[in-house]
Amino acid sequence: NYGWPLVSWGFDYSGRAMSDMQDGPDFVDPVAVWSPSRAPGDLMEYSGDRFPQWRGDFFASELMGHVLRRLRVQDGKVVQEEALLTDLRERIRSAAMGPDGYIYVITDSAKGRLLRLRPGKPDKAESGRVAKPYALPSGGNMVEDFARRGVYQEKYTQVLFAFKYDEAKAKALFGQNCSSCHSAGSFTTGEIGPDLNGVAKRRSGSLPGFAYSAALRDSKTAVQWDHDSLVAFISNPQSYYPGTKMMTAPIDDLETLLQITAFLEKTEPGKAGR
Structure with missing residues (x-):
């Protein structure tokens, strides 16, 4: 067992460590580590x-x-x-x-x-x-x-470089894909999933009262939600955190992912009053 993702020397593209631990008694240490990464x-x-x-x-x-x-x-x-x-x-x-x-x-x-x-x-x-x-x-x-x-x-990088936040479009996309289960911004109807106001500033699985997956609840695999982790999670929740219960299908359109993520990043904790 080489430890991924419980122990790792790696960092993601935002510069955030992939894990709080680099080694452990149950894992095989790497022969070579390169920091900064040589990809x-x-x-x-x-x-x-x-x-x-x-x-x-x-x-x-x-x-x-x-x-x-x-x-x-x-x-x-x-x-x-x-x-x-x-x-x-x-x-x-x-x-x-x-x-x-x-x-x-x-x-x-x-x-x-x-x-x-x-x-x-x-x-x-x-x-x-x-x-x-x-x-x-x-x-x-x-x-x-x-x-x-x-x-x-490639299409992915073209969209990434050309991306511009469009508040009206972002709100519409959040309404179409997320608001039936989640509250965020002016959307206050979501009662099934956790309130997403201020989500980009908190740790995953930290709001009580929701049936998170075991991986999402585990402090060892928790992440501090930021732009990159939100995009990755929204694109495919089951892949990012196996066992996560999501009512909507994964979103594979990058423009949609970026608009929804930017919308969530602009919300503040408690804005919806829950």
Whole structure:
């Protein structure tokens, strides 16, 4: 048992710790911890013959570090690290060993690349196929840079960057999806679920008198409700807190999630008088 989510060294995108505890007597501690996170995509153990000096080493793709990281582990400890592909300046999504024993990696964007790592210097015929580093634009604008190479072209990130709070729209969406069970703002009809006024400032499962799930009640898995945790919970309550009783179906439209969350963040405790 590695502990997730009761113990963790991780932080979510808001910078909040995923757990109040990093280790415990019933859990296996990690061999390596990176702080701040390098956002590993996956982990591969090399067992091929093309790189005999690396046999048994682990390779972690890194989205934040923009490298392929080689790790040598002996007796449960990392004894050597090496950052590979440092000049590419691209997010490395995944790494795998091919049936030919070479290492293959894919870079993370709509214009991403599939690259093959081979030992030795390429000959003249192959030199034209060597991957060139991504050319960073002048000015250093990360958002524009990512948009240009297609990292943020997906619908999710387009909505996220373009989002603007619309009070009338947010209230209408809350009314359609949540007000039959919950009170918030000017909505005072919800009696089945807890009052959501000021929810973004309190801890999950803290209001008495409601049939919370065991996970939602447990102090070890409770969270301080904030923007990210509210979006995640509203999108799929059963996935975020298994056993949670919700009358409405999960909401998968990001614009709706962001509007409802922003509406809740603007409420104050006790506004509805309950």
